[in-house]
Amino acid sequence: MLDHLYDYLQGKFAISKEDYILVQQASRKRKLRKGQYILQEGEICNFVAFVALGCLRNFRMDEKGQEHIVYFAIENYWTGDRESYVLKEPSKYYIDCVEDSEIILFSRENFELLCAQIPKFGELMNMLIQKSFMASQNRIHSSISFSAEEKYQDFLNNHPKLANRIPQNMIAGYLGMTPETLSRIRNTIKARNT
Amino acid sequence: MLDHLYDYLQGKFAISKEDYILVQQASRKRKLRKGQYILQEGEICNFVAFVALGCLRNFRMDEKGQEHIVYFAIENYWTGDRESYVLKEPSKYYIDCVEDSEIILFSRENFELLCAQIPKFGELMNMLIQKSFMASQNRIHSSISFSAEEKYQDFLNNHPKLANRIPQNMIAGYLGMTPETLSRIRNTIKARNT
DNA sequence: CGATTCTTTGAAAACAGTCAATCTGTGTGG
DNA sequence: CCACACAGATTGACTGTTTTCAAAGAATCG
Numbered sequence: 450m451l452d453h454l455y456d457y458l459q460g461k462f463a464i465s466k467e468d469y470i471l472v473q474q475a476s477r478k479r480k481l482r483k484g485q486y487i488l489q490e491g492e493i494c495n496f497v498a499f500v501a502l503g504c505l506r507n508f509r510m511d512e513k514g515q516e517h518i519v520y521f522a523i524e525n526y527w528t529g530d531r532e533s534y535v536l537k538e539p540s541k542y543y544i545d546c547v548e549d550s551e552i553i554l555f556s557r558e559n560f561e562l563l564c565a566q567i568p569k570f571g572e573l574m575n576m577l578i579q580k581s582f583m584a585s586q587n588r589i590h591s592s593i594s595f596s597a598e599e600k601y602q603d604f605l606n607n608h609p610k611l612a613n614r615i616p617q618n619m620i621a622g623y624l625g626m627t628p629e630t631l632s633r634i635r636n637t638i639k640a641r642n643t
Numbered sequence: 644m645l646d647h648l649y650d651y652l653q654g655k656f657a658i659s660k661e662d663y664i665l666v667q668q669a670s671r672k673r674k675l676r677k678g679q680y681i682l683q684e685g686e687i688c689n690f691v692a693f694v695a696l697g698c699l700r701n702f703r704m705d706e707k708g709q710e711h712i713v714y715f716a717i718e719n720y721w722t723g724d725r726e727s728y729v730l731k732e733p734s735k736y737y738i739d740c741v742e743d744s745e746i747i748l749f750s751r752e753n754f755e756l757l758c759a760q761i762p763k764f765g766e767l768m769n770m771l772i773q774k775s776f777m778a779s780q781n782r783i784h785s786s787i788s789f790s791a792e793e794k795y796q797d798f799l800n801n802h803p804k805l806a807n808r809i810p811q812n813m814i815a816g817y818l819g820m821t822p823e824t825l826s827r828i829r830n831t832i833k834a835r836n837t
Numbered sequence: 838c839g840a841t842t843c844t845t846t847g848a849a850a851a852c853a854g855t856c857a858a859t860c861t862g863t864g865t866g867g
Numbered sequence: 868c869c870a871c872a873c874a875g876a877t878t879g880a881c882t883g884t885t886t887t888c889a890a891a892g893a894a895t896c897g
Binding site for chain 4: 810811812822823825826827829830
């Protein structure tokens with residue numbers, strides 16, 4: 450029943466049936482409801498998660514209770530708090546579900562074992578971190594260079610699929626602006642296109 | 644004469660003399676003057692560089708000629724444009740020297756060879772990318788969550804060594820604000836501490 | 838249908854950017 | 868050694884953008 454992940458890994462490096470059985474044995478599936486947390490501030494992130502269905506977000510909460518979102522993970526994306534995982538320190542992040550979701554969880558032990566047992570799997574993870582880094586660089590550039598409207602346009606260009614399924618207050622929290630500002634920006638864009 | 648890199652690698656994984664000779668043969672040293680470029684927009688980044696001395700910056704230029712700095716590399720840091728390197732696509736970045744510098748350059752071919760020949764070297768690179776990613780995440784958080792003054796304070800906390808040697812207009816370009824704004828922020832901080 | 842959450846709108850205030858002028862320090866050439 | 872040029876930093880007045888707070892409208896879910 451882990452077909453989603455199997456298709457994904459097939460697409461990445463043509464995993465063998467036998468190796469996939471290892472993956473299956475190392476993981477467990479979890480169904481989650483919208484709003485449910487898989488990580489909370491202060492906990493050590495001892496897992497890596499693959500999103501088979503739905504959408505999750507990584508965010509921090511500030512003293513005023515405002516949520517600042519650093520990452521969305523939809524189908525075929527991985528999530529977790531890399532920093533807490535690597536350093537084995539309490540996380541500064543929350544991870545919760547934006548929609549009802551299905552994820553495949555790997556405990557730290559199992560995940561490291563898999564990376565060692567299936568070299569291609571380990572390489573894939575290195576490649577993913579590299580891609581994450583490249584994406585982060587681009588996000589940093591956008592966030593230090595662009596006006597609020599430009600940031601939103603950039604978001605639409607880079608994440609057309611997210612734009613349609615994520616509430617706007619979260620998009621605002623991802624872009625570093627208030628929901629009111631985002632709403633006004635959408636207005637002026639709409640006005641311009643008429 | 645590549646002692647700086649030798650000490651660095653020693654500190655990272657106790658490299659053997661023989662392996663270090665490989666590193667030496669795969670690299671070449673370059674002295675650079677302040678302002679000199681090692682990468683310009685449109686070029687493909689076919690190298691990885693280690694900074695033995697001095698300071699370099701990665702930045703993009705917008706239509707108005709404004710420079711947006713995504714990264715500073717000082718002694719014992721690595722630089723280059725990872726995205727252009729990996730994708731073999733023209734870079735969107737410039738990399739130039741903030742001070743007179745000495746760097747150790749690895750061509751793509753030599754670098755990949757080294758990673759394969761010296762497994763610990765390859766692992767180190769993966770680890771560095773991972774750390775870069777973690778640093779990027781934190782920078783994204785700061786840039787979507789903080790006011791201009793908080794961003795500056797955060798910069799002082801995280802990069803005390805950079806604050807003293809980098810001109811303020813560049814710090815402003817790194818934090819995503821104008822030099823004027825940064826100057827005023829420094830004023831209010833100074834006023835508060837008297 | 839009612840309750841809750843999300844989005845929009847308005848007016849005022851806070852914040853950051855722009856433009857122009859001045860000040861400071863550094864290094865260079867006469 | 869001085870005078871000058873130059874780059875970087877500061878200041879002031881003004882403009883524009885974004886936030887804040889409050890309220891009203893839409894949409895969604897049980």
